[in-house]
Amino acid sequence: MATIRARKLADGTVSYTAQIRIKRDGVQVYQESQTFARKQAAHVWARKRETQLDEPGAIERASLKGATVKEMNVRYLVEVEKARPLGKTKRATLTAIGETYLGQLTDTDINTQRLVDFALWRMSKEGGGVQPQTAGNDLAHLGAVLAIAKDAWGYQVDSLAMGGARRVLRKLGYNLKSRERDRRPTLDELGRLLTHYQAMQARRATVTNMLKVVGFALFSTRRLDEITRIRWSDVDEDGQRVLVRDMKNPGQKIGNDVWCYVPDEAWQIIKTMPKVGDDIFPYSPESISTSWAKACKLLAIENLHFHDLRHEGVSRLFEMEWDIPRVASVSGHRDWNSMRRYTHLRGSGDRYLGWEWHEKILKAPVQLGAASMKWLNRRVLTR
Structure with a gap:
């Protein structure tokens, strides 16, 4: 049973403290108290709380130390x-x-x-x-x-x-949903970025090969974290496709492995990567993201995210008059509604047809440095 104690305060008012003590086999196992301005409120709380604590496991749950x-x-x-x-x-x-x-x-x-x-x-x-x-x-x-x-x-x-x-x-009127981005890179912006990365590669061959990564992201429509997780064992030569593990999905991510078709331009880039270790692109996603942000800042290219390459890649396929199922087989989208945000079309046809940088990307040599090998080893240990 709970006890109710009255206490006179300095201002002359009275407060009422309801205290619950529970004993088992003569040992107190739980104690709780609350103070109220009215005696009736103290009684109501005590009755309600005692009923709650009578439920199986209630005392054990109440005794748990709260976590911040x-x-x-x-x-x-x-x-x-x-x-x-x-x-x-x-x-x-x-x-x-x-x-x-x-x-x-x-x-x-x-x-x-x-x-x-x-x-x-x-x-x-x-x-x-x-x-x-x-x-x-x-x-x-x-x-x-x-x-x-x-x-x-x-x-x-x-x-x-x-x-x-x-x-x-x-x-209250707040729109908490992220605004749909319609930012797509221009050919000039891509050319400036790739020129910058080509110069980096010439100075230090072992840095992250952003030429390959950017080209593959653009033509495959893959997200950054997906690119760095694709393994050689995930490649289906006959079907010209790769298994994208843990693909982003609102309802399920972990274990959501999806086979995605790889367009010719991206498939050719895969063929130029050395088979060292398990991963096709043995680079840290954080390093890629940082490199992209620094390059855009240096070249004064505003508001261009690495993920916009996926937007560009999907939109390109629609401009080439691919139908929805065929585009989805590349992007991994499950429905039209989720693909709508990527289809800000700029006409028809393939503006990358004969693009000079595709050949340069294919010919760019790949030399893995200590950082790449360290990342590769770390990935192996976490599997």
């Missing part, structure tokens, strides 16, 4: 990476969230209101002044953690909190 959001994020990063390497964006986002005030809150503190407040804070000057889409991405990455925290680790997380927060923010 930062601790849950760290655990998620460790556990998920055992299955496969995480993307740089997700890792950076969850790490950054852990360093904010939200990261210090415990699992039982997280509710719809707290998540809404966090998104609004992120969009404020104090929180970084980010766009609603960025705040939405923060919630999406955090949502992946909260979705498994209760069932996988027993943390007391409200499974409905994240959905409620996104619903409230939409009703």
Whole structure:
């Protein structure tokens, strides 16, 4: 039974503390208390809480030490990476969230209101002044953690909190969805980038061969992390296709292995890569991403992401009048709706027909350096 104790405060008012003590075999196994301004409220809480604690396993769950959001994020990063390497964006986002005030809150503190407040804070000057889409991405990455925290680790997380927060923010007028990009590189921009990489290769042959990587990304439509995961054992010579492991998908990623057709231009690039180790492109995705960003900055090419090469590659196939199933066999998309964002067409025909850089990419020598071999060895150890 709970006990209710009255306490007179300095201002003359009275507060009521409801205290619950549970004993088993004469030993106290649980204790909890709450203070209320009204005695009736204290009695109501005590009755309700005693009923909850009577449920099987309730005391054990209540006795668990709460975990902070930062601790849950760290655990998620460790556990998920055992299955496969995480993307740089997700890792950076969850790490950054852990360093904010939200990261210090415990699992039982997280509710719809707290998540809404966090998104609004992120969009404020104090929180970084980010766009609603960025705040939405923060919630999406955090949502992946909260979705498994209760069932996988027993943390007391409200499974409905994240959905409620996104619903409230939409009703407040915030569009949390990422804007669809329609940025495609021009032939001039690609020529400048490849000229830059060609000069880099001439100065130091063992650096990441960005000529091969950029060319393959463009003609194969593969994402950056997919390119660096394709193995020689994943190549189907007869079908001119490769097995793309853990392809990005809203409903499933890990284990979502998809066979994708490789267009002739990309297939020719594969044939020029040396068969050293398991991976066709034994380079670190972080190194490729960094190299791309530095080159664009140096050449004053604005707002061009490496992923825009996939956009360009898919749009090119539509401009060549490939039908939807045929394009999907290359890109790996499952439905037309998800492909729509990549079809910002610039006419018809293949503007890469006779493109001088394709031949230069094929002839570019490949020499793997210490960094590439280190990455290759690391990849082998994590499999």
